[in-house]
Amino acid sequence: MKDINLQEFCKELHIYEFGIAPWPLPENAKTILYESNPCPFTAADVEERLLGTTEFTPKSAIVCLFPYYVERSGPSNLSRYTWATDYHLVINEYLEKLTEKLQKMDTSAQFSIHCDTSPLADRYMAYLAGLGFYGKNNCFISPKWGSYVVIGTILTTLELEPNTPLAQSCIGCNRCITACLGQCLGHDEFKYDTCKSYLTQKKGDLTNEEETIIGKTPLVFGCDVCQEVCPHNQNIPTTPIPEFQQVEPYIDITELDTLTNKEFKAKYGNRAFSWRGKKILIRNQNIIERK
Template identity: 30%
Template structure:
């Protein structure tokens, strides 16, 4: 087997199936990363969505016997939307982040990696391969950085010269000894725009994220959003793009060639009130193909309530009243109570007083009382 020739053929084939960047690195341990992850654990900066075993996250040989190399891939996604619908009074809209536009990127990248695996196996039938996208053990960004896909930026994204940070990442561990690519020089230099713009201060220092404060995490958690962050979320339904949109390296970046990620305007900027009445089945039918649906409808509907409060949308009062009185989910009733308090009309005060008498859940009772205090009602 001529490994150099195979490596060149893999690069050519990858481009033919829509992989925008491909890089190669060794399967050596990620030693510096291991230290950073241990620090993240000590500081409780992790989101809880990660693989908990740091050894598995940093030791490719634990994931594939006789691992020799890792192939990293990047696929670009758009940053702008044509025909973006505009919200207005009485018809307020929420927003899914760009990484949730179009088809779920896990599905798209897994398919491309599967095609790449099949191609390699036709050349080397006894090759051993293991691919992963986002939910695997390895840290996608660390692999991409070492494989020369881009540099690891201060906002914890990988930035590529060609596509900015608007890229999805995946990787494949192999037992083939491919020649490694050179890592890229850090090009953030003295720019700190992402750190300064982060709405919650989640970027505690360059390259270090406190996920517990990150809006992208907060919009996905299934628990009530801590009150200190609710006003920061605004009308975000899933994810946050702030640290990407302020980045100078992303200026003018809008690559639309990956048709799978073309946004559907009414889905990625939906009417907030219409979201609140969706059943599980309706939510799955409408949003199930998007990566932003992976946590189910409950966090999205909670975020829609926060967004309605952000807009102080009085037209939402009837629906919020229905939810606080009838919805079986304490998180939704409690968030509806908070939203009613933020909207703050005489009608709202009467609804909250009425619900306080009949509500039994401790969390909801607390939210109702705080909402009444917000309205200066004792």
């Protein structure tokens, strides 16, 4: 787009990885995104994932990666992506600043920010934007930052030249498939219902098999096993994003019993694990102690 230097804007805002995905998405997107048994945390309607949720007709998608890896030893009972400030809050703040800059350059342009809570196919769009590739662990992998990235997207009426997907791919070592606690990988489709990360967030009664999967590691929320064994995640750099550098990898579950729901939200409302509430965390800890 004339007079708009997106690379310069992103550099000023410390957005370290970005690319442009075409919009509308390619004709074969519907086939690629279709799942016969989609995870409840993903929009089940493929059409919804193709269209997004905007009140205007986008012409481009600016896709940004936000790495969150921090090297740290010591005990942890939370998945890495929840160690710092909730990424939804962080990414929205960065992308709002980017849209403000773009809006000043073209006051007629329209923008819509998306980060994980919308139906958009984040990983597929990041792939189309040339930012990485899919791993056998069902994660999106950046050549530089590994799979320890979260994705934010801006749909816009600006007409921007799309990037080309990378030729690089997962090395296919199958370590993630072997290491998976619930053996949910390596099938025709991702078997979300035996994934520990999903089970630690699932409400309601759990079967003995589901509790056994949760009890295999100390994490009371999420699971990083398939990422930890992945060769693409070895020797990756620490996140340069300040908001992700201050981490708290451990939550004292015994303290949660003393907090009201309001107090829990006040203390942990800015963390990505808080949306499920304290009862789920306490339940998971009880399961881990029993197993």
